[in-house]
Amino acid sequence: MQPFIAAMLKVRQAFYAAAIRSLLRTKSLLKSILSFWISPSVLKAKDVETDVGSLLQTRIEEFLEDVEWRMRNEVKKERLLAFSKGLKGQLEDSLLDNQQCMLPSYNHQLPTGRECGTYLAVDVGGSTFRVALIELSGRDGAAPESKILKSRSVKINQAVKQLKGLAFFDWMAERIEDTLSGQSEGQETSGAPLAMGLAWSFPIEQTSLRSGLLQGMGKGFLAAHGLLGQDLGDLIQDACSRRGLKVQLNAIVNDSSATLLSKAYLDQTTRFALILGTGFNIAVHLPVHVFSPSKFGVRPSTWHEAAKHVIVNTELSMFGAGILPFTKWDDLVNASHPQPQFQPMEHFVSGGYLGEIVRLVLVDGIQTAGVFGGVVPPSLREEYSLDTETLSKIESDPSPNLTAARQIFLARHPMTYQPTVNDLQALHSIASNVAYRASSVVAAGIHALWELRNDAEHILASDSEHTLVAYNGSVMENYPGFRASCQSKLDSLVEASGGKAGMVELMYAEESSLLGAAVAVACLEG
Structure with missing residues (x-):
């Protein structure tokens, strides 16, 4: 009998150890199994609960330490x-x-x-259409450098997106007319048409400063239906003419170029513009001699004679293949993505993907380490169900018990299990580490472009002057600590290259799309 009892004890002990190592998903399930195998005389229920709870928490801490190492180790200064x-x-x-x-x-x-004057600025984004009458007064006078005299912002709802072909441009012209109605008598009776600049946040094949061949817009828009390859400038100009509007479209810019121009108007040291919200891109001002002639396509000789430098749309989101610090969670993002190699850097840093990376890490932690009691909220089983805005609000909660974070998370991801403070702290930690990595990668992208520009201009890092990086976008503007972390990393990289901290400075560009569109037109008249 004694050998049998000894054998049973060994079986129980082995099972106990295996169960702890695998950390079954809920404490109650683990406790039930242990209660079945282990007699009260061997281990008291209270001791089981305490021991199991401690081991579960240790396992969670080990998981979080692994996440922190994977997200932060690869973005240390040397790497x-x-x-x-x-x-x-x-x-x-x-x-x-x-x-x-x-x-x-x-x-x-x-x-x-x-540059001085009054200009009409139009901004067509993925969800908002904005029009503004902007007065530029110059930065040397007593008046503010720029002033919005009139403006109108309209949500682009699904009905507007469904407008096909010319109907969409007629809708635009009507909104412009609404904004301009009630101008001063002097503006109405002036013989010259009002100069207009357009910020267009969709692909076009630009053929001049005010022209570009319309391409598919994506995001549910049908405006290009039947109009692919037609000139965007003419489409908008003709739509305005049909309503009798005295306006003249003189410039089309993308959002990154508009941001650079808007801040450069206010500060002449601006040479970069960073867009980081749902998407990611950077514009940079470079000398034309660094490009091969084929990059310019067919342009008039007058442009080449005048252009010594040019604003460049880097499309930085498409870079980084083979050199980004991928983790197993990034591999999961790519595994289900229709174009996994198209924008590798955007997958690391943009608001469109940060939430998905955190979701994948969190689900991993739930299933393998017992975070959230081992219970995956039903909504988190869906791809891209955890958005970056939610993470931003969770990280904004300063309370020790994360009360606001709990309310926000459960409102958007209801579940029967009630997360503990430790669970919420785990989510907070995961989000913080993912955002930290993203801010570091963005800093490295700016640093690479800064060094590229220094080489192109034959400037030593130690001799480089103060340079502004204008920025906008929801992640840079709103995500807690993101801008500060990015600036800190950028300072570290610049110093390692022989420069000084603060030499390359991130600066918010307010109303960048509208102001940049107006400035683009004003530059032509300067």
């Missing part, structure tokens, strides 16, 4: 410098023959800051 160097090499290659990236715009003039 970031190596990534920046590799990225710079990819950028240099794309200056020669890549027709998708490092695209020189038609904007070759930066504002002097002395």
Whole structure:
């Protein structure tokens, strides 16, 4: 009998150890199994609960430490410098023959800051249409450099997106007319048409500063239906003429170019513009000699004679293949993505993907370490169900018990299990580490472009002057600590290259799309 009892004890002990190692999903399930195998005389129920709880928490802490190591170790200064160097090499290659990236715009003039006048600015985004009448007064006078005299913002709902072909441009012209109604008598009776600039957040094949061939817009828009390849400038100009509007479209810019122009009008040290919200991109001002002639396509000789520099749409989101610090969770993002190699850097840093990375890490932690009691909220089984805005609000909660974070999370992801403070802290930790990695990668991208520009201008890092990186976008503007983390990493990289902290500075660009569109037109009249 004794050998049998001894054998049973060994079986129980082995099972107990295996169960703890695998950390079954809920404490109650683990406790029930242990209660069945272990007699009260061997282990008291209270001791089981305490021991199991302690071991579960240890397992969660080990998981979180692993997440932190994977997200932060690969973006330490030495590794970031190596990534920046590799990225710079990819950028240099794309200056020669890549027709998708490092695209020189038609904007070759930066504002002097002395441009003055009244301009109509139109901004067409993925969800909002904005029109503004903007007065530029220059930065040397007593009046504010810019002033919005009139403005109108309209949500682009599904009905508007469904407008096909010319109907969409007629809708635009009607909104412009609504905004301009009630102008002063002097503006109404002036013989010259009102100069207009357009910020267009969709693909076009630009053929001049005010022209570009319309391409598919995506995001549910049907405006290009039957109009693919037609000139965007003419489509908008003709729509305005049909309503009798005295306006003249003189410039089309994308959002990154508009951001650069808007801040350069206010500060002449601006040479970069960063867009980081749902998407990701950077514009940079570079000398034209670094490009192969084929990158410019067919342009009039007058443009080449005048252009010494040009604003470049880098499409930086498309870079980083083979050199980004991938984790198993990034591999999961790519495994289900229809174009996993198209925008590798955007998958690491943009608001469109940060929530998905955190979701994948969290689900992993729930299933393998017992976070959230081992219970996956039903909604989190769906791809992209955890958005970056939710994470931003969770990280904004300063309370020790994360009360606001709990309410926000459960409102958007209801579940029968009630998360503990430790569970919420785990989610907070995961989000923080993912955001930290993203801010570091963005800093490395800016650093690579800064070094590329220094080389192109034959400037030593130690001699480089203060340079502004204008930014906007929901992640840069709203995600807690993101901008500060990005600036800190950027300072570290610049110092490692021989520069000084603060030499390359991130600065918010307010109303960048509208102001940039107006400035683009004003530069033509300077």
